[in-house]
Each structure stands twice: as C-alpha cells, then as structure tokens.
Amino acid sequence: MADLEDRDKTDPIFKLGFEESPVANHIGVLTDANKGLRRKIFDLYTIFEISRHLNSMLNVESLLDATLFTCIGQMGVAGAAIVVQDPSDNKLSHFHFKGLTLPKDVSIQFSRVGRLVRHLQRIARPQLIGELKDVVQPDTEDYSKLKAVEAELIVPLISKGNLLGILFLPRKLSGQPYQENDLEFVSILLNQLSVAIVNAHLYQSEKEALLELRSAQKRLIESERLAALGRLAASIAHEVNNPLGIIKNYLTIISKSPGTSNDIKKNVTIVHEEVDRIARIVRQLLDFYRPTLEQQVELNVTEVVDSTLDLTSQKLQSMGIEISRIYETEDIKINGSPTKLKQVFLNLILNARDVMPRGGKLTVSACRRNGFAEIEFIDSGTGISPDELPRIFEPFYTTKKESGTGLGLAVCHGIISSHNGTISASNNASGGAIFTIKLPLLFKGKND
Ligand SMILES: Nc1ncnc2c1ncn2[C@@H]1O[C@H](COP(=O)(O)OP(=O)(O)OP(=O)(O)O)[C@@H](O)[C@H]1O
Ligand SMILES: [Mg+2]
Known part of the structure; x- marks a missing residue:
C-alpha cells in the first residue's frame, strides 16, 4: 500500500x-x-x-x-x-x-x-x-x-x-x-x-497436409488417366500389329514375283517404308503400356545419363547447344533397365534439342533426395504453355505436325511408371522447360 x-x-x-x-x-x-x-x-x-x-x-x-x-x-x-x-x-x-x-x-x-x-x-x-x-x-x-x-x-x-x-x-x-x-x-x-x-x-501443418493430399490425388488421377489411355493405345497397337505383318509379307511377295514391273517395285518399296514407319509407331505404343520385360539390374543413374548424353552430345554441340552436367554425387544407384532408361533420357534430350533449333543450354542434374534418385533435364527453349502442360504425356499429343508422333513422352511415362517412379514437367522461371524424374533409390542412406 x-x-x-x-x-x-x-x-x-x-x-x-x-x-x-x-x-x-x-x-x-x-x-x-x-x-x-x-x-x-x-x-x-x-x-x-x-x-x-x-x-x-x-x-x-x-x-x-x-x-x-x-x-x-x-x-x-x-x-x-x-x-x-x-x-x-x-x-x-x-x-x-x-x-x-x-x-x-x-x-x-x-x-x-x-x-x-x-x-x-x-x-x-x-x-x-x-x-x-x-x-x-x-x-x-x-x-x-x-x-x-x-x-x-x-x-x-x-x-x-x-x-x-x-x-x-x-x-x-x-x-x-x-x-x-x-x-x-x-x-x-x-x-x-x-x-x-x-x-x-x-x-500451417494442416494446410500443408491438405495441399499434399490434393496434389497426391491429382497425381493419382493423372497417372490413372494416362494408364487408361496407354491400355487403349496398346490394345489398338496389338490389333494393328498382326495385319501389318501380313501386309509386309505380301509386299515382299509382290516385289519378288517375276511379273512385277520396275515401276510397281518402286511403289512397293515406298509402301514398305511407310509400313515400317507404322510398325515402329506400333512398337513404341506397345512399349508404352507393356511392363518392362527386361530384367532390372542394379545401375548407377549418372552412368546411364552419361552414356545417353555421349550418344547425342556431338550433334547437340554442332547445333550450338551447350551441355552441362551437375551431379551431386556419382553414387546414385537404383534398380532398373538400362536400355529402357536410356530410351527415356534420349526422348527428353531429343525434345530439348527440338525446342532449341538455334542453340541454347541443356542442363542435366542428378541427386539423391528423400529416398529417390532425382534427375532433371532443364533446357533454355520455348517452355511449355499452360494449356499444353496437362496434355504432353498423352499418347499422340504433339505440336510438331509432321515431324512428331507424340509418343515420346507417353513412352517415357510408361517406362518410368514401370520403375515405380514419376516423371513431371514444369517451366523454368528463367525460360525453358524442366523435366523431373524420380526413381526409388536402391540403398537409402541416413541423409536420403
Ligand atoms: N523440352 C520441351 N520444351 C517444350 N515443349 C516440349 C518439350 N518436350 C516436349 N514438349 C511438348 O510436348 C509434346 C509431346 O512431346 P513428345 O515427346 O511426347 O512428342 P513429340 O516430341 O512431339 O513427338 P515424338 O513422338 O517424335 O517424340 C511436344 O510436341 C511438345 O509440344
Ligand atoms: Mg519427342
């Protein structure tokens, strides 16, 4: 007081x-x-x-x-x-x-x-x-x-x-x-x-959990949609494959029969080439859904990326495309099929090449993240418009008119899914596209 x-x-x-x-x-x-x-x-x-x-x-x-x-x-x-x-x-x-x-x-x-x-x-x-x-x-x-x-x-x-x-x-x-x-x-x-x-x-954590749930649902719906499309495409391909074989046999018979004139032989050769083209597309379509038949082996992701880049680097450099490799570590082991994965990497590299006809930069990065091998292909091309982004993994979706079949990314999606991985596309803030592949790591360290 x-x-x-x-x-x-x-x-x-x-x-x-x-x-x-x-x-x-x-x-x-x-x-x-x-x-x-x-x-x-x-x-x-x-x-x-x-x-x-x-x-x-x-x-x-x-x-x-x-x-x-x-x-x-x-x-x-x-x-x-x-x-x-x-x-x-x-x-x-x-x-x-x-x-x-x-x-x-x-x-x-x-x-x-x-x-x-x-x-x-x-x-x-x-x-x-x-x-x-x-x-x-x-x-x-x-x-x-x-x-x-x-x-x-x-x-x-x-x-x-x-x-x-x-x-x-x-x-x-x-x-x-x-x-x-x-x-x-x-x-x-x-x-x-x-x-x-x-x-x-x-x-905040509830909000993050809800966002994660929504995006997981979206991914699930998306991959189910692509899988359904793949099944449809593969079943059509299967049906087309048999008559194609018969057509090819008959074309050979026609061109070899003694009464066939040279003009007809020339035309038959053209038809043969086109039939071969259809056969190639059909093979790709079957690849899209058919689970990897080859046995999966233990492999180092960076080695497969390197060998694919080596195949293409000369051509890319002659087009003025600079290649940069950023590997966080050389040791990124997964279980997979080297030939199938090479096919995926090659498709992504060729797509990047197509959007940089006057040169540019292709960066390929690889790292271990959250139990996955994460591989990114980042180009400095046109990027992908928001309308196209949800459609690019669909079979036959292409913006390349005559020169593309629109199967490259669909095949990539099929192969990566059969490896229990994911593939996604986004745009780089500084221009160009980013394709991100995640494949489960073979051995998880305590930092993965
Ligand atoms: N790096 C990229 N930058 C911008 N757009 C791309 C890129 N990669 C793919 N796209 C878009 O996605 C579409 C589908 O690609 P996809 O590889 O499936 O088919 P494609 O390249 O058109 O034909 P192909 O069957 O010969 O590969 C392309 O036509 C293109 O519009
Ligand atoms: Mg392509």
Missing part, C-alpha cells in the same frame, strides 16, 4: 486542506486502491482485446508483431524483441524486433543447452536483468546478446512446459522500475501468445 507522502499532490483531497486528518488518510488510501483497480481493469481490458486479436491470427509473423506493439504501448518502452523457436530446426533462432537499434554483428539466437535458456525453462516466469547475475556472466555470449537487445526484463514463452521463445523488454522510458503488475501482464500476454503460436503451427 502506498504511503501518504508518495501520493499525487494534485489529488483533490489535498486541495481540501485536511490532508493531515485520519479521514484524509482513509480517502487517500481509497484513492490509491481505486487507481490500482483502474490500472488492473485497463490491463485486463487490453489482455482481453489482444487475446481476441491473437486468436484470430494464423500467421506467426503477425502474432509476434502484435505482441511486440502491445508490450511497447502497455509498458511504455521504446522497443521490444522476441526470439522464438524455428519449427524446422527446433532452435530459438527466429528473431523479431521493433523500435530497437541492434549492433550489426550480433546474431540473436539461443542454443537450447545454454545456461540462460535452461534457467528460463526451469524457472518459467519473468526475470529482471538483476536476477540473472548468477546465470549470465559478463563476457559470455548470452550476456552480449542481452546487452544488444538492451534487456531489462526477460520473459519466457512457455507452452506445455516447453520453452518456445523469449521476450526482451528494455528499460521503461519513464525510468520507473518494472512492477509486479507489469510482470503479471506480460506473463498473461505471453501465455496467450504461446497458445496462438501453437494454433498457427497446427493450422
């Missing part, structure tokens, strides 16, 4: 001239209590408002901003800072501040095993800088960090017994020390903040 001497001299009771009387004393005490009550109501109202506000926010940055601004306004300080846990590495490294000028060379992050963090985790309540003398010694890293943020009051942000972050408040602008009700206020505020941060993280 405040003494009469401490009381505000503008208080109306003093003006009445009976400030020394016992009545005045009682009225004075009541006035002080009233002031304290008014401050409490104001604090509670602020807490109520900010809680409502925090609970409606699902973004951690906005939550931290709102908390810092509330502290600055309510505590009468020039600025405030907070460091919170980065969900990706579990370190207290996500630093946020307002109204403070920090030295450039200080990085404000805290190790979970540091003395200050362990102390705050244990004590779980606000600490004035003076109370930390035994915990934070001068010339330690923690000390220079507290100095950098001009910390006078340090408040742990705790959720279910776990330290999620630390709030730092500097000296009050009025020069007054922090009071018990200030500590109470920031404790309640940070309690609200911890609930709101946990909610925001939950919301």
Whole structure:
C-alpha cells in the first residue's frame, strides 16, 4: 500500500486542506486502491482485446508483431524483441524486433543447452536483468546478446512446459522500475501468445497436409488417366500389329514375283517404308503400356545419363547447344533397365534439342533426395504453355505436325511408371522447360 507522502499532490483531497486528518488518510488510501483497480481493469481490458486479436491470427509473423506493439504501448518502452523457436530446426533462432537499434554483428539466437535458456525453462516466469547475475556472466555470449537487445526484463514463452521463445523488454522510458503488475501482464500476454503460436503451427501443418493430399490425388488421377489411355493405345497397337505383318509379307511377295514391273517395285518399296514407319509407331505404343520385360539390374543413374548424353552430345554441340552436367554425387544407384532408361533420357534430350533449333543450354542434374534418385533435364527453349502442360504425356499429343508422333513422352511415362517412379514437367522461371524424374533409390542412406 502506498504511503501518504508518495501520493499525487494534485489529488483533490489535498486541495481540501485536511490532508493531515485520519479521514484524509482513509480517502487517500481509497484513492490509491481505486487507481490500482483502474490500472488492473485497463490491463485486463487490453489482455482481453489482444487475446481476441491473437486468436484470430494464423500467421506467426503477425502474432509476434502484435505482441511486440502491445508490450511497447502497455509498458511504455521504446522497443521490444522476441526470439522464438524455428519449427524446422527446433532452435530459438527466429528473431523479431521493433523500435530497437541492434549492433550489426550480433546474431540473436539461443542454443537450447545454454545456461540462460535452461534457467528460463526451469524457472518459467519473468526475470529482471538483476536476477540473472548468477546465470549470465559478463563476457559470455548470452550476456552480449542481452546487452544488444538492451534487456531489462526477460520473459519466457512457455507452452506445455516447453520453452518456445523469449521476450526482451528494455528499460521503461519513464525510468520507473518494472512492477509486479507489469510482470503479471506480460506473463498473461505471453501465455496467450504461446497458445496462438501453437494454433498457427497446427493450422500451417494442416494446410500443408491438405495441399499434399490434393496434389497426391491429382497425381493419382493423372497417372490413372494416362494408364487408361496407354491400355487403349496398346490394345489398338496389338490389333494393328498382326495385319501389318501380313501386309509386309505380301509386299515382299509382290516385289519378288517375276511379273512385277520396275515401276510397281518402286511403289512397293515406298509402301514398305511407310509400313515400317507404322510398325515402329506400333512398337513404341506397345512399349508404352507393356511392363518392362527386361530384367532390372542394379545401375548407377549418372552412368546411364552419361552414356545417353555421349550418344547425342556431338550433334547437340554442332547445333550450338551447350551441355552441362551437375551431379551431386556419382553414387546414385537404383534398380532398373538400362536400355529402357536410356530410351527415356534420349526422348527428353531429343525434345530439348527440338525446342532449341538455334542453340541454347541443356542442363542435366542428378541427386539423391528423400529416398529417390532425382534427375532433371532443364533446357533454355520455348517452355511449355499452360494449356499444353496437362496434355504432353498423352499418347499422340504433339505440336510438331509432321515431324512428331507424340509418343515420346507417353513412352517415357510408361517406362518410368514401370520403375515405380514419376516423371513431371514444369517451366523454368528463367525460360525453358524442366523435366523431373524420380526413381526409388536402391540403398537409402541416413541423409536420403
Ligand atoms: N523440352 C520441351 N520444351 C517444350 N515443349 C516440349 C518439350 N518436350 C516436349 N514438349 C511438348 O510436348 C509434346 C509431346 O512431346 P513428345 O515427346 O511426347 O512428342 P513429340 O516430341 O512431339 O513427338 P515424338 O513422338 O517424335 O517424340 C511436344 O510436341 C511438345 O509440344
Ligand atoms: Mg519427342
């Protein structure tokens, strides 16, 4: 309870001239209590408002901003800072501040095993800088960090017994020390903040899970659609194959029969060539759906990519296409059919060649990622328009008029699917297309 001497001299009771009387004393005490009550109501109202506000926010940055601004306004300080846990590495490294000028060379992050963090985790309540003398010694890293943020009051942000972050408040602008009700206020505020941060993280992970589910559904529908198209194409090819064989036999008989004139022989040769062309397409179509008949062997992806590039590099270079290979490691082993995979890589290289008739750059990268061998073919060609993108893996989809059958990518898709992998296309931000293949790794290391 405040003494009469401490009381505000503008208080109306003093003006009445009976400030020394016992009545005045009682009225004075009541006035002080009233002031304290008014401050409490104001604090509670602020807490109520900010809680409502925090609970409606699902973004951690906005939550931290709102908390810092509330502290600055309510505590009468020039600025405030907070460091919170980065969900990706579990370190207290996500630093946020307002109204403070920090030295450039200080990085404000805290190790979970540091003395200050362990102390705050244990004590779980606000600490004035003076109370930390035994915990934070001068010339330690923690000390220079507290100095950098001009910390006078340090408040742990705790959720279910776990330290999620630390709030730092500097000296009050009025020069007054922090009071018990200030500590109470920031404790309640940070309690609200911890609930709101946990909610925001939950919301974020739910959102990511939903997006992942949607994209998995889309991939499933897409690959089922292509598989159905493939089955249809393969069954037609199968039906066409038999009469083709008969036509070829008869053409041979005609051209070899003694009565056939040279003119007819010439025409038969042309028909024969065209029949061969149809036969090639039919073979490709059958490849599209027929599961890899060849036995799969243990192979190094980079070696298969290299040998395919070696086949084509001379031609590409003569067209002014620069080839760049970026292999994160040479050791990317999978189980697969080298000839089938070569066919896939060759189709992608030829497509890249077709979109760079006046030269360009083809980058082929390979790495181990999340249990998969990831191979990318990146060209600097025209890119793929958004209308075309969903259709390019369909059999017979081509934009090359006479020169393309539209089977290259369909075959690639069939072969990669039969290897339990995926193939997808996208556009490069700097122009050109990216084809990404993922094939299950044979041996998964602890980093895969
Ligand atoms: N690297 C690329 N950049 C831009 N568009 C591409 C690229 N690769 C493929 N495409 C588009 O996808 C279509 C289908 O490709 P796909 O390889 O299946 O058939 P194609 O190359 O037209 O004929 P072919 O059967 O001879 O391979 C192409 O016609 C082209 O429009
Ligand atoms: Mg092609």
